[in-house]
Amino acid sequence: MQAPAKLTWLWFAIAGVVMIAVPQIISSSFAIDIFIRILLFSFIGVAWNLMGGYAKQLSLGHAAYFGLGAYTSTIMQVNYGISPWIGMIAGGVVAMLASLPIGWLCFRLRGPYFTIATIATAQVLMLIFLKFRDFAWGAEGTTIPNLGSAPLMMQFETKASYYYVVLGLLVVGLWITHLIEKSWMGYYLVAIGEDEDAAEAIGVNAPKIKRDIYLISSFLTALAGTFYTQYIYFIDPATAFSFSVSIEAALVSIVGGIGTLWGPVIGTVLLETTSALLQSWLGSSVGGIQLTVYSLILMAVILWRPTGLIGVATEAYQRYVRRKPAQA
Amino acid sequence: MLETLVQAVINGLLIGGIYALVSIGVTLIFGVVKIVNFAQGEFVMIGMYISFFLATQFGVDPLVSLVVSMPVLFIAGVLIQHFLIRRVLGPNDMPQIFLTFALSLLLLNLSLMFFTANYRTVHTSYSDEALHLGGLYIPVAKLIAFAVAMALSGLLWVFLHTTDLGKAMRAASQNRDVAMLMGINPNRVFAVAFGAALALAGAAGSLLMPFYSAYPFVGQVFVLMAFVAVVLGTLGNVIGALIASLMMGVAESLGIQFVGADSGLIVVFAMLLLTLAFKPSGLGARRGR
Numbered sequence: 001m002q003a004p005a006k007l008t009w010l011w012f013a014i015a016g017v018v019m020i021a022v023p024q025i026i027s028s029s030f031a032i033d034i035f036i037r038i039l040l041f042s043f044i045g046v047a048w049n050l051m052g053g054y055a056k057q058l059s060l061g062h063a064a065y066f067g068l069g070a071y072t073s074t075i076m077q078v079n080y081g082i083s084p085w086i087g088m089i090a091g092g093v094v095a096m097l098a099s100l101p102i103g104w105l106c107f108r109l110r111g112p113y114f115t116i117a118t119i120a121t122a123q124v125l126m127l128i129f130l131k132f133r134d135f136a137w138g139a140e141g142t143t144i145p146n147l148g149s150a151p152l153m154m155q156f157e158t159k160a161s162y163y164y165v166v167l168g169l170l171v172v173g174l175w176i177t178h179l180i181e182k183s184w185m186g187y188y189l190v191a192i193g194e195d196e197d198a199a200e201a202i203g204v205n206a207p208k209i210k211r212d213i214y215l216i217s218s219f220l221t222a223l224a225g226t227f228y229t230q231y232i233y234f235i236d237p238a239t240a241f242s243f244s245v246s247i248e249a250a251l252v253s254i255v256g257g258i259g260t261l262w263g264p265v266i267g268t269v270l271l272e273t274t275s276a277l278l279q280s281w282l283g284s285s286v287g288g289i290q291l292t293v294y295s296l297i298l299m300a301v302i303l304w305r306p307t308g309l310i311g312v313a314t315e316a317y318q319r320y321v322r323r324k325p326a327q328a
Numbered sequence: 329m330l331e332t333l334v335q336a337v338i339n340g341l342l343i344g345g346i347y348a349l350v351s352i353g354v355t356l357i358f359g360v361v362k363i364v365n366f367a368q369g370e371f372v373m374i375g376m377y378i379s380f381f382l383a384t385q386f387g388v389d390p391l392v393s394l395v396v397s398m399p400v401l402f403i404a405g406v407l408i409q410h411f412l413i414r415r416v417l418g419p420n421d422m423p424q425i426f427l428t429f430a431l432s433l434l435l436l437n438l439s440l441m442f443f444t445a446n447y448r449t450v451h452t453s454y455s456d457e458a459l460h461l462g463g464l465y466i467p468v469a470k471l472i473a474f475a476v477a478m479a480l481s482g483l484l485w486v487f488l489h490t491t492d493l494g495k496a497m498r499a500a501s502q503n504r505d506v507a508m509l510m511g512i513n514p515n516r517v518f519a520v521a522f523g524a525a526l527a528l529a530g531a532a533g534s535l536l537m538p539f540y541s542a543y544p545f546v547g548q549v550f551v552l553m554a555f556v557a558v559v560l561g562t563l564g565n566v567i568g569a570l571i572a573s574l575m576m577g578v579a580e581s582l583g584i585q586f587v588g589a590d591s592g593l594i595v596v597f598a599m600l601l602l603t604l605a606f607k608p609s610g611l612g613a614r615r616g617r
Binding site: 056058060105106108109110111112113115116117120121123124127247250254258287288289290291292294295296298299302303306 | 363364366412415416420421422423424425426427429430431433434436437438439440441444445544552555559563593594597600601604605
């Protein structure tokens with residue numbers, strides 16, 4: 001199954017060159033915007049997948065960390081003039097700190113009730129930021145002062161620069177996933193995902209592993225929050241803690257292939273492309289069409305291919321390999 | 329002060345009756361089929377739209393349209409169980425959670441496409457009527473809704489405890505494997521449980537219509553309440569869900585009265601998080617399972 005190492009590196013090199021060349025070749029800002037969305041949601045999906053995919057802790061509350069990341073960097077920038085590059089890391093740390101009590105509560109439950117509890121925590125944070133006007137502008141939110149070209153403040157003149165930032169985030173996310181996948185932690189996570197009681201019986205410290213992966217997952221999700229706010233120059237509780245962020249994080253991973261390195265990326269490419277096509281055909285006038293299509297895709301994947309698109313591709317590849325005459 | 333307090337408790341109990349119909353459905357499905365139906369709120373929404381269209385097109389009173397919404401949703405429940413849920417029953421959580429979640433998203437967004445996000449109301453002759461007891465004020469529409477909700481909950485209880493099918497459902501909820509060994513057909517029991525749960529959600533929708541607006545997101549309010557009530561009342565326990573729902577209604581109403589009009593949701597979440605922190609197995613838990 002495993003391709004020879006040299007070939008893998010060749011593919012990586014080609015993919016790398018293509019990804020770096022994209023914004024140079026494509027000039028339409030609409031198209032670049034779609035690419036940025038794909039990279040961003042791939043990254044959020046990768047962050048979700050670490051916990052939701054490998055350890056099967058199916059959170060629908062990752063908007064909590066997306067929002068905390070967004071608010072931390074924005075508050076630091078708007079109120080104290082601190083660069084969002086620093087704010088981004090600070091946001092990640094805040095998200096990690098928040099994941100400790102949230103995890104302490106939610107990990108008491110398993111299965112669907114864990115999922116419900118995570119939804120509730122993201123909603124509680126949204127309500128808190130709606131209520132407290134003194135430190136976070138309440139329901140109106142705020143716009144981020146536009147400084148023109150200020151790379152040190154994470155503000156760029158061209159969309160291409162944003163593209164490279166989020167591409168970098170995705171590469172980091174995939175690299176971390178790869179490292180974890182190959183480590184003991186990765187095996188522990190999969191064991192917990194398969195059967196938590198059995199994993200504990202053979203000596204996996206499940207509470208500790210779940211807490212650790214939640215820390216990593218929430219840190220990465222928060223980075224996406226900061227980036228998104230810098231990209232759209234606006235923040236309010238409804239967008240920062242939006243339930244649709246939580247949904248999409250889970251959906252892209254499940255559709256692409258839950259618990260696989262490339263699953264979230266493949267899932268995002270499919271969902272975001274579909275969404276972009278729908279928008280160009282129907283315009284944004286028909287409310288609900290995007291999520292209607294998403295939910296149909298999700299149902300189809302769950303009913304027919306629970307392993308996701310990656311699973312479909314792997315099966316096809318195996319069939320192809322088997323059909324080839326055996327070589328000595 | 330005392331009067332305000334009593335009034336808030338009454339308001340809470342009345343709406344709590346509706347929450348109970350939704351929670352009992354959630355807990356019934358969880359008990360028997362062992363899945364959480366994330367789409368339960370959307371069936372309340374569908375019940376509301378059925379009543380709304382019957383009222384505006386044919387002038388049917390929402391309370392009368394109960395005899396349409398309940399059977400329609402019962403059949404919908406049987407079909408959903410048979411064609412969708414049955415295929416994902418197994419030890420794996422992921423397909424179950426995300427199938428019903430996808431169903432919820434689908435129904436919500438379909439109704440957004442077809443009915444738009446507008447608020448729809450039905451005005452009945454008793455929508456503005458109220459009983460006055462001393463200084464207390466009891467809206468007739470809510471009182472009827474509460475009474476019918478309690479009657480339906482009672483009927484379900486009688487069904488579960490006196491009929492063979494009901495006993496089979498309780499047996500399946502206590503121990504599915506042993507129940508199957510005793511000759512209980514799980515598919516039939518699951519289908520009836522799912523159908524009954526959806527019929528209750530449909531009833532909740534119809535009962536709400538005289539005093540509540542229908543809109544695509546309306547189910548989310550109720551399903552959230554139901555999830556909390558179901559945890560609070562111990563998963564799979566019908567009486568527990570009923571009592572917890574009434575408590576949730578009262579807690580929400582007290583929150584609105586004494587903390588602020590927009591504090592209802594905060595109270596709900598606070599109760600959920602407190603339950604999780606201190607009594608994750610629910611108030612009525614006997615032995616850990």
